Amino acid sequence: GPQRTKALGVYAGTASGGYCLGLVAGGLLTSIGWRWVFFAPVLLSALILLAAIPLLKDSGAPERPAGGFDLAGAFSITGAMLSLVYGVVRLEHPGNGWAGTIGAFAAGLALLAAFIVIERRSPNPLLRLGILRSGPLVRANLGALLFLGSFAGFQFLVTLYLQEVRGWSTLQTGLAMLVIGIDVILAPTLTPRLVNRYGTVPVLFGGMLLATAAYLLFLPVGLDWAYTAMLPTMLLLGLAFSLAYGPLTMAATDGIDEPEHGLAGGLLYTAIQFGTALGLSAVTAVNVAPLGDGVPPQAGLDALRTALIVPVIAGTLGAIIIAFGLRTRRALRTPEPMPAPVETST
Structure with a gap:
């Protein structure tokens, strides 16, 4: 219901806050020494673990039946x-x-x-295969894989463009992409209202379309692009995340029995992590394969433009998959026509 929608919106906004902090902190740490980017998370994770022990309480849910781990x-x-x-x-x-x-x-x-x-x-x-019979869950997982995979690839390419082609510092690069974090405000405020009014799938579909449009806008990137030319892409991606990230979780658990919400959530975040790895690997392969040593700036930019097609394709496929949910939703809402009255003669 509305409370759960609002809670997931707050969750998405919190995740965006972490993304924003990571962009700035990563830039600062790299300017101090790149090894700190790998060492600082160790310290932060230890603090989170120590805080989680007293703060996170058992919900009282029944324990998993005995039988060991798979x-x-x-x-x-x-x-x-x-x-x-x-x-x-x-x-x-x-x-x-x-x-x-x-x-x-x-x-x-x-x-x-x-x-x-x-x-x-x-x-x-580990996975009850019968849960994959749920159409909304499968569509949400495939959509999440493609949505996060396309963004991971795009973010990596933008980082290469700003730092390798344009010569920006790591901190400047982080600040340039900070605009994407506007969903820290929009996700907990705007998204729940839209979901309550229009439903989860239409809002999610809108987010997927906006992400694809953002990647398309960045395709003609040039050697001397001003930041104002990049800004529409960053703004659209921030809006796309505010519309898609929370609703992905909502869609993944739609129609799933409550005891299996944890399993559905685990599947979703496995898809997110796997999609991130695939997206990053795919754009790297397309970007690096045609290049050799001593690449001139224009050749590097041409390869980067070619690699930018990967996020566009992935985002488009994700939107198409989610669109099938719109058709299903419309079919469920459309009542069957009443039969015409039969005329009788006396």
Whole structure:
């Protein structure tokens, strides 16, 4: 209901706040020394862990039935995702040989098939496969994979453009993308109202379309673009995240029994992380593969423009997938026509 929608909007806004802090903190830490970017999260995670112990209380939910952990399932699905991402990464260097690349993809698919077999036979599966019969959940997961994958790839390319092509500092780059964090305000205020009025799927679809439009606007990027030319893309992405991030969680749990909301949430964030890795690997492969050593600025920009097509394609596919939810929603809302009265004669 409305309270849950508002809570997820606040959650999305909080996540955006973390993104904004990360952009600025990452720029500052890199200017001090790039190793701090890897060491500071260790300290921060330790503080979060220490704070979580007294602050996060058990909700009193029933414990998982005895039977152990599905380690075989966990290892197989983790290995499948790693192998598939590694296969994409290998595409960056075609000279390494296609045998290894094909082998990585084959291993990933084989491990994925093994995971399905394991889950069907396991008495205590990591993933109850029957949950995948939910159309909204599958669409939300595929949409999340493509939405976050396209953004991860785009953000990486923009970072390369600003720092490698334009020579901006890490702090300047972080501040340039800070506008995307406007959903820290919009997600908990505007999004819940839109969802309560129009529904989850239309709002989510609007966010996906805005993200794709933002990537399209950045395609003609030039060597001497002013920041004002980049600003519309950043603003549209901020609005896209405010409309899509929270509603993705809402859509992923739509129609799922409450005891399995945790499983649905776990699937969603697995899709998000896997999509982020795939998106980053894909744009890197497209951007790096045609380049050699000593690349002139114009050649680097041309390769970057080509790689920018990847987020556009991923964003478009994500919007198309979510659009099927609009059709389903419309079909459920459309009443069947009443039969015409039959005339009788006396």
